[in-house]
Amino acid sequence: MLKYILKRLGYMILTLFIVASITFFMMKLMPGTPFSNQDKLSAAQLKIMNEQYGLNKPIWQQYLIYLGNLLHGDFGTSFQFSNQPVLSLITSRLKPSLLIGSQAMIIGSLLGILLGAVAAINKNNWIDSLATFVSIVGISVPSFVLGVLLQFFIAFKWHMFPIAGFDNWQASVLPSLALAVSPLAQTARFMRTEMVDVLNSDYIELSKAKGNTRWQTVVKHTLRNSLIPVITILGPLTANILTGSLVVENIFSIPGIGEQFVKSIMTNDYPTIMGLTIFYALMFMVMLLITDILYSLIDPRIRLTNDKEEN
Amino acid sequence: MSDNILEVKNLNINFKTFAGTVQAIRDVSFNLKKGETLAIVGESGSGKSVTTRSIMGLLASNAVIEHGEILFKGQDLLKESAKEMDHHRGNDLSMIFQDPMTSLDPTMTIGKQVAEPLRIHGKISKEKALKRAQEVLELVGIPNAKNRMKDFPHQFSGGQRQRIVIAIAIVNYPEILIADEPTTALDVTVQAQIIDLMRELQEKLETSIIFITHDLGVVAGIADRVAVMYAGKIIEVGTVDEIFYQPKHPYTWGLLSSMPTLDTKGAKLSSIPGTPPDLLDPPKGDAFAPRNPYAMQIDLEAQPPFFKVSDTHYAATWLLHPDAPKVQPPAPIVKRAQEYAHLMQTGAVDTPSEGSQN
Ligand SMILES: Nc1ncnc2c1ncn2[C@@H]1O[C@H](COP(=O)(O)OP(=O)(O)OP(=O)(O)O)[C@@H](O)[C@H]1O
Numbered sequence: 001m002l003k004y005i006l007k008r009l010g011y012m013i014l015t016l017f018i019v020a021s022i023t024f025f026m027m028k029l030m031p032g033t034p035f036s037n038q039d040k041l042s043a044a045q046l047k048i049m050n051e052q053y054g055l056n057k058p059i060w061q062q063y064l065i066y067l068g069n070l071l072h073g074d075f076g077t078s079f080q081f082s083n084q085p086v087l088s089l090i091t092s093r094l095k096p097s098l099l100i101g102s103q104a105m106i107i108g109s110l111l112g113i114l115l116g117a118v119a120a121i122n123k124n125n126w127i128d129s130l131a132t133f134v135s136i137v138g139i140s141v142p143s144f145v146l147g148v149l150l151q152f153f154i155a156f157k158w159h160m161f162p163i164a165g166f167d168n169w170q171a172s173v174l175p176s177l178a179l180a181v182s183p184l185a186q187t188a189r190f191m192r193t194e195m196v197d198v199l200n201s202d203y204i205e206l207s208k209a210k211g212n213t214r215w216q217t218v219v220k221h222t223l224r225n226s227l228i229p230v231i232t233i234l235g236p237l238t239a240n241i242l243t244g245s246l247v248v249e250n251i252f253s254i255p256g257i258g259e260q261f262v263k264s265i266m267t268n269d270y271p272t273i274m275g276l277t278i279f280y281a282l283m284f285m286v287m288l289l290i291t292d293i294l295y296s297l298i299d300p301r302i303r304l305t306n307d308k309e310e311n
Numbered sequence: 312m313s314d315n316i317l318e319v320k321n322l323n324i325n326f327k328t329f330a331g332t333v334q335a336i337r338d339v340s341f342n343l344k345k346g347e348t349l350a351i352v353g354e355s356g357s358g359k360s361v362t363t364r365s366i367m368g369l370l371a372s373n374a375v376i377e378h379g380e381i382l383f384k385g386q387d388l389l390k391e392s393a394k395e396m397d398h399h400r401g402n403d404l405s406m407i408f409q410d411p412m413t414s415l416d417p418t419m420t421i422g423k424q425v426a427e428p429l430r431i432h433g434k435i436s437k438e439k440a441l442k443r444a445q446e447v448l449e450l451v452g453i454p455n456a457k458n459r460m461k462d463f464p465h466q467f468s469g470g471q472r473q474r475i476v477i478a479i480a481i482v483n484y485p486e487i488l489i490a491d492e493p494t495t496a497l498d499v500t501v502q503a504q505i506i507d508l509m510r511e512l513q514e515k516l517e518t519s520i521i522f523i524t525h526d527l528g529v530v531a532g533i534a535d536r537v538a539v540m541y542a543g544k545i546i547e548v549g550t551v552d553e554i555f556y557q558p559k560h561p562y563t564w565g566l567l568s569s570m571p572t573l574d575t576k577g578a579k580l581s582s583i584p585g586t587p588p589d590l591l592d593p594p595k596g597d598a599f600a601p602r603n604p605y606a607m608q609i610d611l612e613a614q615p616p617f618f619k620v621s622d623t624h625y626a627a628t629w630l631l632h633p634d635a636p637k638v639q640p641p642a643p644i645v646k647r648a649q650e651y652a653h654l655m656q657t658g659a660v661d662t663p664s665e666g667s668q669n
C-alpha cells in the first residue's frame with residue numbers, strides 16, 4: 001500500500017513536469033505579450049520590462065530557468081501585480097474557493113446520493129420521474145443561470161443572503177448552492193443507475209430470501225454496494241469544484257482562484273496562468289489518489305498493489 | 312394426506328407485459344411430503360422457477376396469481392401478509408439460487424452473511440450467531456472455516472461459494488429447501504459433491520427438498536419423485552423409477568431420449584425438435600402436440616386430463632385414454648424398460664434409484 005502510494009506520487013511529479021512544460025510552450029505560442037495591453041508604455045519602457053522579467057532571453061533558457069525555479073517552489077512573480085509572487089497570490093485566493101467548493105460538494109453529493117437512492121427504490125413510478133427530471137434540469141441548466149436566479153430572488157428580492165462579495169459566511173451560501181447543483185445532479189444520476197443494478201442483483205434476491213424486509217435489504221446490502229462506484233466520480237467532481245468555478249466566482253465577486261484565473265487570462269499574466277494550471281493539475285491528481293485509496297479501503301475486492309497478481 | 316408439508320393446488324400465474332399477458336403457470340398442482348425430495352424438470356421457460364418463487368413469495372412485480380392455493384402445513388401462503396412471509400423466508404422456507412458467483416454480497420464477510428438469517432429470525436446474540444455460522448460452514452465442508460469467517464466471497468472458489476449459499480439456506484434448519492438449479496454453474500465433480508452434500512444434509516435435518524433442474528442425470532442421484540413440466544403445466548409426475556423406466560408422456564420420452572447414458576456415450580443425442588408454444592397465447596389443445604410425433608386429432612382440440620398410471624404415477628396425455636391406439640415408445644425408452652424389468656427380476660437392484668447411470 002505504502003509502496004503503491006509512493007509510486008503514484010512519483011507519477012504525479014512526472015505528470016506535473018509534463019503539464020508545466022506544455023503550458024510553458026503554449027504560453028509562448030499565444031499571441032500578445034503581457035504588457036501589450038498597457039499601451040501607454042513606450043518602446044524603451046517595454047524593453048526594460050521585458051528585461052526585468054527575463055522575456056528577452058532565448059526561449060529554451062527561459063524554460064530552464066522556469067523549471068529550476070519550480071523545483072524551489074518558486075512559481076515566478078505575477079506580471080499583473082508587480083512584486084506579487086504567484087504562489088502567495090494563489091494561496092491568498094485559496095480560502096474562499098475551498099470554502100465554497102467544499103460546502104457545494106458536501107451538499108451536492110449528499111443530496112445527490114439521497115435523490116438517486118430514492119429514485120432507484122421507486123423505480124418507474126412518479127417519484128423516480130420527478131427525481132430524473134430534477135437531475136436533468138440540474139445537469140442542463142448552467143451554473144451561471146442558476147447563480148443569477150438565486151441572486152435575483154433570494155438576495156435581491158427577499159434579502160435572505162448577501163448578493164455578492166465575501167465578507168462573511170452568509171455570503172458563501174448562495175454561490176455554494178449554485179455550485180452544488182451540478183455535482184448533485186451528476187451524483188443522483190450515477191447513484192440511481194448503480195442502485196438499480198444492485199437491486200436487480202442475485203444477492204439482493206438472496207437477501208429477500210433470507211427474510212430481510214425491504215428496508216433491511218436496502219440498508220444492509222444495497223447502499224454500500226451502490227456507493228462504491230459512486231466514489232469514483234466524486235473524486236474528479238471534487239477536484240473540479242474545489243479549484244473554484246470561473247463563472248460562479250465571477251458572478252458573486254468571490255475573490256477565489258477561479259476569478260483570479262479569468263483575470264490572469266485577460267491580462268496575459270503568464271506566470272500566474274502557468275502557476276494556476278499546475279495547481280489545477282495537482283489538485284486533480286491528489287483527488288484521484290485519495291479516491292483510489294478510499295475505494296480500496298471500502299471495497300474488499302480491491303487491494304492497492306504495484307503489480308496485478310491476483311484478483 | 313396429512314404427511315404433506317406442502318400442497319400446491321390449481322396454481323395459475325400470469326405476467327403482465329407490454330406484449331400482453333403471459334400465462335406462465337397453468338393449473339399446476341403437486342404435493343411435497345416431509346423429508347422427501349421432489350425434482351422438477353423441464354425445458355427452459357417451462358415455469359419451474361416461477362412455480363417455486365411463488366412458494367417463497369418472491370415473484371416479479373408484474374406477476375399476478377390468478378388462482379390457486381399454496382398450503383404450507385395447511386396454511387395458505389398466498390393469503391399471508393408481507394410480514395408473515397418475511398417471517399417464513401429464510402426460516403422455515405429457504406431457497407438456493409442458481410448462480411453461486413453472484414448470490415453472495417461482495418462486500419460483506421461470509422461469516423456475517425451466513426449468520427444473517429439467524430440474526431433476522433432468532434433472538435440470538437451476534438457471537439452465538441457467528442459461532443453457529445461457523446459450525447454450519449464446517450458442516451457444508453468449507454475447510455478451515457474458523458479462519459475464513461472474515462473472508463469475502465471473491466476469496467472463495469465457485470464450488471465453495473455454492474457451499475456457502477447452501478450454508479445460508481440451511482442455517483435455520485428450514486422445513487422446505489428449494490434449490491433452483493443449484494449446480495448448473497459448476498463443473499461435474501463439484502456438482503456431484505454438492506448433490507452428495509444436499510443428500511447428507513437432508514438425512515441429518517429431515518428437510519423436504521424441491522430440486523429444480525433441466526439435467527435429468529442429476530435427478531436420479533437425488534430425487535424420490537419427479538414432476539415434469541412443459542409450457543406452464545406439470546405433464547407427468549411419479550417416482551424416480553416410474554419416470555425413468557416407465558414414462559408415459561411423449562415429452563418425457565423426448566427428455567429421456569436426449570439424456571446421455573453409458574451406452575449412448577459418444578453417440579449423437581436426439582433433442583426434441585421444435586420450440587415450446589408462445590405462452591402469450593397458449594394453444595387450445597395439448598401444448599406439446601405440435602412437437603409430438605404421436606399426436607392425435609384430439610391433442611389439437613382438447614387438453615388431456617391426468618390419467619392415473621399408479622397411485623404415485625400420473626400423466627397428462629391422451630395416449631393413456633382407454634380408446635387411444637397402443638403406440639410403441641421410442642427405442643431407447645423401450646430398452647430402458649426392458650433393462651429395468653430384467654434387473655428387477657434378477658434382484659440386482661434393491662434401491663432402484665441407484666440402478667440408473669451416475
Ligand atoms: N417477470 C416476468 N415477466 C414476464 N414473463 C415472465 C417473467 N418471469 C417469467 N416469465 C415467463 O414465465 C415463463 C416461465 O419462466 P421460468 O423462469 O419459470 O422458466 P424456467 O422453467 O425456470 O426456465 P429456466 O430453465 O430457463 O430457468 C417463461 O415463459 C418466462 O418467459
Ligand SMILES: [Mg+2]
Nearest residue numbers: 359360361491
Ligand atoms: Mg429457472
